[in-house]
Amino acid sequence: MHPLDELRHLVVRHAGGRGLRKVRVLDGVSVTCTDEPTELVPAMSEPSLAIVAQGVKRTVLNDVPYDYAAGQYLVVSVDLPVSGQALAASADEPFAVFSMALEPKALAPLLLETADSTTPQRFPGLATSTATPDLLDPVVRLLRLVDRPADRRVLESGCRREILWRLVTGEHGALVRQIGRAHGTAGHIARAIRRIRQEYAEPLRVADLAALAGMSPSMFHRHFRAVTSMTPIQYQKRIRLREARVLLATAAANVAEIGYRVGYESPSQFSREYRREFGVSPSHDTGRLVLRF
Structure with missing residues (x-):
């Protein structure tokens, strides 16, 4: 065969x-x-x-x-x-x-x-x-x-x-x-990515991430974008929205509370970016099962 x-x-x-x-x-x-x-x-x-x-x-x-x-x-x-x-x-x-x-x-x-x-x-x-x-x-x-x-x-x-x-x-x-390669470029960017994932609800400071990766802010920004095809801020936003989608399906909280929980200060901004990312409003996904493929 x-x-x-x-x-x-x-x-x-x-x-x-x-x-x-x-x-x-x-x-x-x-x-x-x-x-x-x-x-x-x-x-x-x-x-x-x-x-x-x-x-x-x-x-x-x-x-x-x-x-x-x-x-x-x-x-x-x-x-x-x-x-x-x-x-x-x-x-x-x-x-x-x-x-x-x-x-x-x-x-x-x-x-x-x-x-x-x-x-x-x-x-x-x-x-x-x-x-x-x-x-x-x-x-x-x-x-x-x-x-x-x-x-x-x-x-x-x-x-x-x-x-x-x-x-x-x-x-x-x-x-x-x-x-x-723990000490290669990928290893340095991976450490920064882990920090963003762990602290996705906190304000993002590119200078701190660059220091963690052992790079200047401009070099870090170039390498981060080369690896992920997005900026650190864009990456954090996508992590926040994916976490929000899981919470909307599983947590006993309203849309505004979940927006605040994942780091948004404005419910309207959260709803706007959620719709732009997933094509539906946050309220549409409340209580729905989030399928992982």
């Missing part, structure tokens, strides 16, 4: 059921299936790999769409506020995708084995490419282990290491290598 065909079979089998379902099959590894196209849903994307086994997925970052179909993958190097949807899916040919978290501590040892020791000055936060047979093979072998606990204890770590190696040495290896 062709690796892509087997990947599709394994993803669909492990996801099970009908409709939209996402199943965590191993630590940091999940499979997702849906029998019909989905709406564009906001989410936070962490450093990860996503390979489409069947159908077409769209990931949108700052209004720029990245479409990738069966046999293609998306790699993300830092936490990014994105939106995602399945564009092509049906009962006969369900959308199917494999996802795996990319952890710095797992990537760092592999950097010692690569010939490239340079650190790009500017790099994007995500990229798409075609999955080679060398990458698909260890992914398929990893998913085979889900139902084989005895084999998994011995073979899982080797499969994961091989997947990471194929990424590190692949087309977007420079991007992936940044995840494992």
